[in-house]
Amino acid sequence: MKARITVTLKTGVLDPQGKAIEGALKSFGIEGIGSVRQGKVFDVEMADGVDADNAQTVLKQACEKLLANTVVENYRIEIL
Amino acid sequence: MKARITVTLKTGVLDPQGKAIEGALKSFGIEGIGSVRQGKVFDVEMADGVDADNAQTVLKQACEKLLANTVVENYRIEIL
Numbered sequence: 518m519k520a521r522i523t524v525t526l527k528t529g530v531l532d533p534q535g536k537a538i539e540g541a542l543k544s545f546g547i548e549g550i551g552s553v554r555q556g557k558v559f560d561v562e563m564a565d566g567v568d569a570d571n572a573q574t575v576l577k578q579a580c581e582k583l584l585a586n587t588v589v590e591n592y593r594i595e596i597l
Numbered sequence: 598m599k600a601r602i603t604v605t606l607k608t609g610v611l612d613p614q615g616k617a618i619e620g621a622l623k624s625f626g627i628e629g630i631g632s633v634r635q636g637k638v639f640d641v642e643m644a645d646g647v648d649a650d651n652a653q654t655v656l657k658q659a660c661e662k663l664l665a666n667t668v669v670e671n672y673r674i675e676i677l
Contacts, residue, residue: 556638561632564630583618
């Protein structure tokens with residue numbers, strides 16, 4: 518079973534990396550982009566014999582403990 | 598208009614960062630995860646007056662020129 522975890526910065530948290538990308542796009546002459554915020558994505562392949570409910574629990578743990586800093590980041594788990 | 602760009606490593610490209618995450622999860626006692634591959638996500642807010650077709654073109658350019666290394670990465674553009 519596959520899952521995708523998307524980790525994004527919470528609204529209001531400054532994103533200097535996103536700002537740098539906006540600047541770089543402008544300097545490359547790419548117009549029409551208002552703002553950019555960067556996040557992370559994790560494509561996870563679950564071990565055999567893990568069902569969807571179980572996967573949700575395990576992945577929530579993984580996010581809370583390692584993948585997301587829940588002070589400044591939101592995470593979303595999708596079972597594919 | 599909002600869009601999301603997801604950049605992931607192509608199949609077969611080594612992902613040491615993903616491997617490190619797998620190791621860290623195991624050392625935290627989180628079981629049931631087979632493998633992890635890390636990618637990037639960009640949440641883009643288009644400038645006013647840009648329509649969906651136009652956005653697709655601009656974002657494709659942004660991916661090819663800056664956001665993705667198309668030698669080793671795939672990108673996907675979703676207009677939200």
